[in-house]
Amino acid sequence: MILVGELSLWVALLMATWTATVSFAGGATRRAELVASGERGIYATLAFVVLASAGLWTALFTHDFSLRFVASYTSANLPKVYTFTAFWAGQSGSLLFWALILAIFSAACVFANRARNRELMPWVTGTLGVVLLFFVATICFASNPYERLDWVPPDGRGMNPQLQNPGMAIHPPMLYLGWVGTTIPFAFAVGALVTRKLDAQWLGAIRRWSLISWFFLTIGLILGMWWAYVELGWGGYWAWDPVENAPLTSWLTQTAFLHSIMIQEKRGMLRKWNVSLVIGTFLLSILGTFITRSGVIESVHSFAQSAIGTWFATFLGVVFVVSVVLVSTRLKDMEAKAELESMVSREAAFLYNNLVLVGIAFSVLWGTLFPILSEWVRGSKITVGPPFFNTVNVPLGLGLLALTGIGPLIAWRRASVQNLQRQFTVPLLVGTGTVAVLLLLGMRHFTALVAYGLSGFVVGTIGQEFWKGIGARRRMHGENPALAAVRLVTRNRRRYGGYIVHLGVAMIFAAFAGYAFKQEYDITLRTGQVFRARDPFGHEWSFTSQGVSQYERLNRQVTAVGLVMTRDGTRLPGVLKSEKRQHVDSRGMPTFEPSTEVGLLEGHMMDVYLVFAGMTGPDQVELRLSFNPLVWWVWYGGIIMAIGGIIVMWPQAERARQGGYVTQLAPEHAAAGASPARETAGVA
Amino acid sequence: MSAHGGGQGVRTLRHDVLLRERVAGRRDFLRTVGVTAAAMLVAPALAAQDEQPPQGPTGAANVEMDQSAYKPVVRPPKPNAVRQMTDAERDVMEKGMKCACPCQLDVFTCRTTDFTCGISPAMHKDVVRMIEGGYTGDEIIAAFQEVYGDRLLMAPKAEGFNVAGYLVPFATLGTGAVVLYGMLRRWRTNAATAPAPVVRDANVRPLRVEGVEASDDELRRLEMALKDDGR
Numbered sequence: 001m002i003l004v005g006e007l008s009l010w011v012a013l014l015m016a017t018w019t020a021t022v023s024f025a026g027g028a029t030r031r032a033e034l035v036a037s038g039e040r041g042i043y044a045t046l047a048f049v050v051l052a053s054a055g056l057w058t059a060l061f062t063h064d065f066s067l068r069f070v071a072s073y074t075s076a077n078l079p080k081v082y083t084f085t086a087f088w089a090g091q092s093g094s095l096l097f098w099a100l101i102l103a104i105f106s107a108a109c110v111f112a113n114r115a116r117n118r119e120l121m122p123w124v125t126g127t128l129g130v131v132l133l134f135f136v137a138t139i140c141f142a143s144n145p146y147e148r149l150d151w152v153p154p155d156g157r158g159m160n161p162q163l164q165n166p167g168m169a170i171h172p173p174m175l176y177l178g179w180v181g182t183t184i185p186f187a188f189a190v191g192a193l194v195t196r197k198l199d200a201q202w203l204g205a206i207r208r209w210s211l212i213s214w215f216f217l218t219i220g221l222i223l224g225m226w227w228a229y230v231e232l233g234w235g236g237y238w239a240w241d242p243v244e245n246a247p248l249t250s251w252l253t254q255t256a257f258l259h260s261i262m263i264q265e266k267r268g269m270l271r272k273w274n275v276s277l278v279i280g281t282f283l284l285s286i287l288g289t290f291i292t293r294s295g296v297i298e299s300v301h302s303f304a305q306s307a308i309g310t311w312f313a314t315f316l317g318v319v320f321v322v323s324v325v326l327v328s329t330r331l332k333d334m335e336a337k338a339e340l341e342s343m344v345s346r347e348a349a350f351l352y353n354n355l356v357l358v359g360i361a362f363s364v365l366w367g368t369l370f371p372i373l374s375e376w377v378r379g380s381k382i383t384v385g386p387p388f389f390n391t392v393n394v395p396l397g398l399g400l401l402a403l404t405g406i407g408p409l410i411a412w413r414r415a416s417v418q419n420l421q422r423q424f425t426v427p428l429l430v431g432t433g434t435v436a437v438l439l440l441l442g443m444r445h446f447t448a449l450v451a452y453g454l455s456g457f458v459v460g461t462i463g464q465e466f467w468k469g470i471g472a473r474r475r476m477h478g479e480n481p482a483l484a485a486v487r488l489v490t491r492n493r494r495r496y497g498g499y500i501v502h503l504g505v506a507m508i509f510a511a512f513a514g515y516a517f518k519q520e521y522d523i524t525l526r527t528g529q530v531f532r533a534r535d536p537f538g539h540e541w542s543f544t545s546q547g548v549s550q551y552e553r554l555n556r557q558v559t560a561v562g563l564v565m566t567r568d569g570t571r572l573p574g575v576l577k578s579e580k581r582q583h584v585d586s587r588g589m590p591t592f593e594p595s596t597e598v599g600l601l602e603g604h605m606m607d608v609y610l611v612f613a614g615m616t617g618p619d620q621v622e623l624r625l626s627f628n629p630l631v632w633w634v635w636y637g638g639i640i641m642a643i644g645g646i647i648v649m650w651p652q653a654e655r656a657r658q659g660g661y662v663t664q665l666a667p668e669h670a671a672a673g674a675s676p677a678r679e680t681a682g683v684a
Numbered sequence: 685m686s687a688h689g690g691g692q693g694v695r696t697l698r699h700d701v702l703l704r705e706r707v708a709g710r711r712d713f714l715r716t717v718g719v720t721a722a723a724m725l726v727a728p729a730l731a732a733q734d735e736q737p738p739q740g741p742t743g744a745a746n747v748e749m750d751q752s753a754y755k756p757v758v759r760p761p762k763p764n765a766v767r768q769m770t771d772a773e774r775d776v777m778e779k780g781m782k783c784a785c786p787c788q789l790d791v792f793t794c795r796t797t798d799f800t801c802g803i804s805p806a807m808h809k810d811v812v813r814m815i816e817g818g819y820t821g822d823e824i825i826a827a828f829q830e831v832y833g834d835r836l837l838m839a840p841k842a843e844g845f846n847v848a849g850y851l852v853p854f855a856t857l858g859t860g861a862v863v864l865y866g867m868l869r870r871w872r873t874n875a876a877t878a879p880a881p882v883v884r885d886a887n888v889r890p891l892r893v894e895g896v897e898a899s900d901d902e903l904r905r906l907e908m909a910l911k912d913d914g915r
Contacts, residue, residue: 232797233797234789234793234794234797235793235797239788239789241788338867338870338871339871339872339874339875340868340871340872340874340875341872341875342872343868343872348868351868352864355857355860355861355864356857359856359857359860362853362856363856363857366849366852366853366856367849367853370840370849374840374845374846374849377845378844378845380833380834381833381834381835382834382837382840382846383782383834383835383836383837383838383839384839384849385782385790385838385839386838386839387780387838387839388838388839388840388849388850391839391850392850392853396853396857520796522775522792522796611796611797613795613797622796624796624797
């Protein structure tokens with residue numbers, strides 16, 4: 001099976017080459033048999049990439065340490081679940097995993113469009129084939145997981161202990177699903193540009209793919225934060241590391257696209273902008289991969305420096321140039337007579353939102369790449385760490401939060417003063433009320449107050465929208481509130497799912513603001529010694545050291561310290577325990593440097609976070625203990641965003657045309673690019 | 685917005701029971717304990733050590749240390765030296781200093797987290813020594829910068845070319861805002877010169893309803909509710 005897998009990789013290379021070649025040829029010559037052959041080529045590529053992947057998994061589970069990849073990332077005593085996830089623990093395996101996801105997505109896309117978008121499909125298939133070809137070629141020639149060692153070691157090196165975590169088992173696949181998902185919209189953009197079919201049709205074809213990509217990127221980012229928080233031990237969930245920033249930039253431009261697409265659908269505007277966002281998001285995903293894997297930028301998470309950086313840089317350059325040429329030669333085809341009745345309108349709000357989202361994406365990218373730029377210009381290296389990103393991005397983030405609340409309140413086309421008054425009163429009251437309450441409670445942190453005020457404003461906006469919608473349904477249909485709420489959401493998933501996503505965003509911003517009140521203590525305790533502290537909510541805590549214990553587990557030796565806790569004089573159940581782990585291979589040989597396992601007492605409002613930093617004597621431990629407020633709000637916010645995303649993505653059942661009345665634009669208006677069907681009131 | 689950095693809101697306190705001076709080799713101590721225990725268990729297998737496959741790339745933060753990255757920063761104590769900062773202020777200062785190890789963390793976080801780093805405790809010792817020697821925060825940072833260069837700072841000082849680092853994002857956003865404003869104005873002009881939408885179907889009514897005081901958006905919502913009676 002391993003040999004079959006290895007050979008399959010090379011056959012997949014041939015298949016991807018065939019797919020790209022015949023698909024483009026079929027598109028150019030309009031020969032249906034070539035197009036069909038290209039589409040079958042995608043399926044064949046998928047089959048061989050699956051075989052190649054199965055071969056590698058077989059090698060992992062059979063502990064074939066003659067493969068460098070298997071020897072480098074697994075050991076005989078590695079738990080089965082991590083033997084499975086070792087597939088993406090290293091450079092070459094993760095590239096194959098990427099190719100696998102891309103092949104699955106590509107095949108699904110071709111299958112879903114077997115009777116649709118036929119004019120675009122040759123170019124879509126060809127583009128997917130090219131991207132597949134790039135990844136498979138990179139695997140074959142620059143980073144092959146089937147590379148063999150000259151000798152067979154008795155055991156492998158084992159997996160990095162910090163990857164032996166459920167979060168890290170799920171987080172990379174989610175991120176890859178998100179990043180790979182950007183390829184499909186990109187392929188459709190290329191198809192639309194080549195064929196000059198730049199109306200709203202291609203947007204309809206990619207909207208769900210964009211949502212899928214956004215959904216997985218969201219989950220991937222949140223899981224990455226969770227993993228960093230529980231596993232890395234530095235006490236936070238976001239460090240503005242280049243590897244964190246890379247998917248964030250893609251997520252931001254993807255989010256911008258999901259907003260601006262509505263303007264093109266409703267008004268026929270922003271064609272160039274939407275194409276640019278789709279291409280930009282794909283380029284950012286490749287750039288992010290380049291940053292992560294080339295070693296060009298220092299990052300604690302990145303893969304080791306390797307030659308594949310050159311491959312990615314070249315591919316990035318080629319895609320950029322081709323995209324620029326395609327867009328610049330199709331500018332006239334994307335002209336649409338744009339009209340805007342008022343700068344205070346929903347359309348304008350979406351554009352402001354796009355400006356801020358893309359502005360944040362740019363600032364994150366700028367900060368990530370600035371050390372390289374600075375070194376070029378000044379000749380000396382600098383560090384661009386969290387203080388820089390916080391300085392630049394906190395104001396932009398707050399601006400975005402404000403727009404999250406403002407956008408839904410403004411009417412399409414034009415908002416009157418009376419409309420604004422009616423719409424803004426409640427959300428503003430909620431926002432200012434939140435600030436007032438917090439001031440009364442003694443909060444004086446300006447940025448946090450602004451963040452909480454704006455979060456309250458957003459929640460007020462969402463609450464008002466639901467209240468009005470539910471009220472309307474109750475009046476119209478006599479439904480009870482729960483049924484009205486459910487039907488409100490299910491009958492307009494896109495709109496109300498979007499509001500649920502906004503609610504998650506507001507929660508995450510509130511959590512970020514809570515981080516300003518984090519308290520950290522650097523303490524040293526002997527067995528039986530007590531440390532007392534007051535948390536940000538005013539509770540009195542005591543922590544009594546239970547001393548250090550040492551024991552062995554399946555693949556590690558553990559040194560642990562435990563603290564008994566009381567809060568406001570009440571003994572809490574359990575012991576807060578943090579560990580140092582020395583992982584060993586099947587022969588008991590130490591594999592990696594000792595790692596830290598944090599102790600966590602989690603709560604809805606605050607976590608107690610313990611890090612066993614080291615021992616300063618036989619009976620004396622050094623600890624970092626912190627009170628981290630509202631961390632769970634990040635996870636809750638992420639879950640809510642994911643639920644909102646699922647609601648938005650969920651297919652809307654086609655219902656029979658209802659009675660009542662609809663509005664349609666006259667032909668002369670529709671000619672400006674608006675789709676009459678989309679102008680139908682309430683249809684989103 | 686998160687991160688471990690020393691945002692101004694991060695409060696760091698130090699308890700009385702704290703050990704004043706860290707034992708420099710605490711990480712070495714732990715590592716020795718772990719490695720020795722492992723070695724005792726598998727002494728016969730030690731000979732096979734050479735057969736280990738070459739170290740593959742690490743996928744995450746278990747970074748390999750280069751202890752030689754540490755460079756001592758030593759200054760003689762000032763005459764009649766008096767401490768110029770509290771421990772809490774020192775910790776905040778250390779949060780602005782990057783550890784020289786590959787962990788990408790600041791000195792405070794690194795030394796209290798343990799990425800098996802011996803560098804951040806050593807840098808911390810140098811900081812403590814200078815504080816005891818009567819140096820101010822600015823003097824300590826300057827001394828460290830002399831040795832480690834500009835990379836020491838977790839964020840570049842806003843001077844010289846680095847100013848661009850801080851300004852370009854806002855300048856770009858400002859430029860984008862100006863361009864957007866120009867576009868919106870043009871589009872508004874287009875709208876003003878365009879003929880008003882006309883109704884083209886007998887079943888279609890205009891959005892404006894005489895005698896009803898409601899915005900277009902509200903009327904659309906009403907339409908949506910009316911239309912959506914398929915329960």
